[in-house]
Amino acid sequence: MSVNRKTKSFKLIMDVFNENKNAISAIYLVDQFSNKMNKTTVYRILDRLENDGILHSFIDKQGLKRYAKDSDDNSITHPHFLCQDCGISTCVKVNITLPDISEYNIKSSEHLLIGTCKDCLSN
Amino acid sequence: MSVNRKTKSFKLIMDVFNENKNAISAIYLVDQFSNKMNKTTVYRILDRLENDGILHSFIDKQGLKRYAKDSDDNSITHPHFLCQDCGISTCVKVNITLPDISEYNIKSSEHLLIGTCKDCLSN
DNA sequence: ACTACAAATGCAACTGAATTGCAATAAGGG
DNA sequence: CCCTTATTGCAATTCAGTTGCATTTGTAGT
Numbered sequence: 001m002s003v004n005r006k007t008k009s010f011k012l013i014m015d016v017f018n019e020n021k022n023a024i025s026a027i028y029l030v031d032q033f034s035n036k037m038n039k040t041t042v043y044r045i046l047d048r049l050e051n052d053g054i055l056h057s058f059i060d061k062q063g064l065k066r067y068a069k070d071s072d073d074n075s076i077t078h079p080h081f082l083c084q085d086c087g088i089s090t091c092v093k094v095n096i097t098l099p100d101i102s103e104y105n106i107k108s109s110e111h112l113l114i115g116t117c118k119d120c121l122s123n
Numbered sequence: 124m125s126v127n128r129k130t131k132s133f134k135l136i137m138d139v140f141n142e143n144k145n146a147i148s149a150i151y152l153v154d155q156f157s158n159k160m161n162k163t164t165v166y167r168i169l170d171r172l173e174n175d176g177i178l179h180s181f182i183d184k185q186g187l188k189r190y191a192k193d194s195d196d197n198s199i200t201h202p203h204f205l206c207q208d209c210g211i212s213t214c215v216k217v218n219i220t221l222p223d224i225s226e227y228n229i230k231s232s233e234h235l236l237i238g239t240c241k242d243c244l245s246n
Numbered sequence: 247a248c249t250a251c252a253a254a255t256g257c258a259a260c261t262g263a264a265t266t267g268c269a270a271t272a273a274g275g276g
Numbered sequence: 277c278c279c280t281t282a283t284t285g286c287a288a289t290t291c292a293g294t295t296g297c298a299t300t301t302g303t304a305g306t
Contacts, residue, residue: 063186094222106238115229161285
């Protein structure tokens, strides 16, 4: 019973995340591969990859859905950094200590840090 | 030179945030006031209130823009809690200690905690 | 290698939040 | 009360993302 067929489209998208540790927006990939595959395909592959636990997603400040590859040293709650200047979004490998709030039962969390990255600072 | 006219629409929306400390989605207000004002008006009033520093906004897990009133004891970086069950979103009055990441210059941050609120836990 | 069947894709139409342009309305200072 | 201009309504538009359905394509089993 195959759950994930290694199609051309699948491989193309997987390659991007293997070569790039940044959080990439769905719409960017749609654009990037507009001549290789349909946009619906991009969204569905990303969906599958997330359901399989290979990618994780979050919604950035502009409301765009971004995906990044899960790696072993990514803890459950790790923040994402979004550079205002170049738009590059990276997973920050730092644990955020969640405040202990007795009134709530917290199951997951999203942390988005917005600012300027090293590259843009030096330009 | 008046910058903020006290229109009926403005007052209606302001009242909501004065009576409710929760983070309310723009679309909820559009819906709520659909017979009192145009949806464009709702969006524009929210925009103005944010620019004037009276409200602040963030984008929730569903990609909806939510607004909440700024209060004095809201520090710059305070998290928002979103209840998966009832959908109510509240500003959590706890400081999140930002990790010190030397590679980035962090200007602002968004923290979204997702789980179940006290009311929903007891039901 | 062939077949059959489920998974994956393409296409076109659709959804739903948010935005824009422009004409009409109304707040409030003088 | 008048005049300026901030604010609003309306309709059309944008844009990311989704859905239904017919077609194609992997791949497991023979």
